[in-house]
Amino acid sequence: MSEPLINYLNVEIAQQDACLLRNVNMQVNAGDFLYIIGKVGTGKTSLLKTIYGELSIASGEAEVLGSNIKSIKRKNIPQLRRKLGIIFQDFQLLTDRTVNGNLEFVLRATGWKDKQEIKNRIDEVLEQVGMTNKEDRFPNELSGGEQQRIVIARAILNSPSIILADEPTGNLDAETGRKIVELLHNISRNGASVIMTTHNTQLVKEFPGLVFKCKNNELQDATHEFYNETRSLNKEEHEINESALETTYSQAEFVSEEEADNE
Numbered sequence: 001m002s003e004p005l006i007n008y009l010n011v012e013i014a015q016q017d018a019c020l021l022r023n024v025n026m027q028v029n030a031g032d033f034l035y036i037i038g039k040v041g042t043g044k045t046s047l048l049k050t051i052y053g054e055l056s057i058a059s060g061e062a063e064v065l066g067s068n069i070k071s072i073k074r075k076n077i078p079q080l081r082r083k084l085g086i087i088f089q090d091f092q093l094l095t096d097r098t099v100n101g102n103l104e105f106v107l108r109a110t111g112w113k114d115k116q117e118i119k120n121r122i123d124e125v126l127e128q129v130g131m132t133n134k135e136d137r138f139p140n141e142l143s144g145g146e147q148q149r150i151v152i153a154r155a156i157l158n159s160p161s162i163i164l165a166d167e168p169t170g171n172l173d174a175e176t177g178r179k180i181v182e183l184l185h186n187i188s189r190n191g192a193s194v195i196m197t198t199h200n201t202q203l204v205k206e207f208p209g210l211v212f213k214c215k216n217n218e219l220q221d222a223t224h225e226f227y228n229e230t231r232s233l234n235k236e237e238h239e240i241n242e243s244a245l246e247t248t249y250s251q252a253e254f255v256s257e258e259e260a261d262n263e
């Protein structure tokens with residue numbers, strides 16, 4: 001099997017000397033779809049920041065696309081970031097440019113020169129995110145969901161092998177959020193790895209992936225806990241008939257999620 005795209009070994013992540021996560025062990029392989037969940041302030045965003053070189057790791061060993069994150073030189077960070085697609089919840093499109101202008105800006109900044117190639121690539125990514133015919137719109141002429149699609153289009157322009165999405169559905173209504181996660185899943189099916197932080201456990205259930213939870217200063221593998229549904233049922237519930245079981249389970253799930261959030 002090929003090397004993981006991201007390999008973290010016993011990494012400690014801190015903000016201003018306050019330890020957020022310790023002993024982080026995380027391997028991300030091509031095509032993985034990985035959710036990072038956890039309560040507010042538990043270090044999800046900080047973890048993503050270490051991947052794109054915005055925050056140094058406090059200790060341990062970390063490699064991202066062959067770069068050693070601990071020893072990487074500041075001048076080499078832009079080069080690493082060009083191989084990543086980064087998506088934030090506040091869209092950060094340039095408001096004084098059209099969709100086309102936003103996408104062209106990134107392509108030119110990353111070395112694209114040929115006018116026709118630029119046009120073709122913009123057409124391709126807009127098609128991929130279902131936004132053809134919107135290239136002349138300014139960001140304020142688009143809905144939140146449409147803006148987020150353009151941000152995703154921008155993130156995939158240079159065919160990154162890793163996409164980092166920090167709460168990409170945070171500002172969107174439930175249905176639009178679903179469509180965005182569906183789109184990210186489709187992109188990962190084409191080979192990119194996606195790492196997405198979220199508070200929306202419903203989406204995590206609906207679109208399965210690997211699940212890591214920031215809790216008690218650790219990054220815990222919660223994948224099994226999420227998808228092994230029978231685990232949250234007690235013995236009595238197993239004895240009731242099948243259709244009642246389904247209803248009971250969705251309630252039990254809801255309660256246990258709330259309990260988890262209230263911990």
Ligand SMILES: Nc1ncnc2c1ncn2[C@@H]1O[C@H](COP(=O)(O)OP(=O)(O)OP(=O)(O)O)[C@@H](O)[C@H]1O
Pocket residue numbers: 015016020038039040041042043044045046047214
């Ligand atoms: N630049 C910074 N300087 C100092 N402390 C910071 C900085 N950024 C974040 N922190 C602190 O680090 C902790 C973790 O923040 P982080 O943004 O990683 O959490 P999170 O799990 O992503 O939270 P949320 O769910 O609210 O997005 C918080 O207590 C936060 O106040």
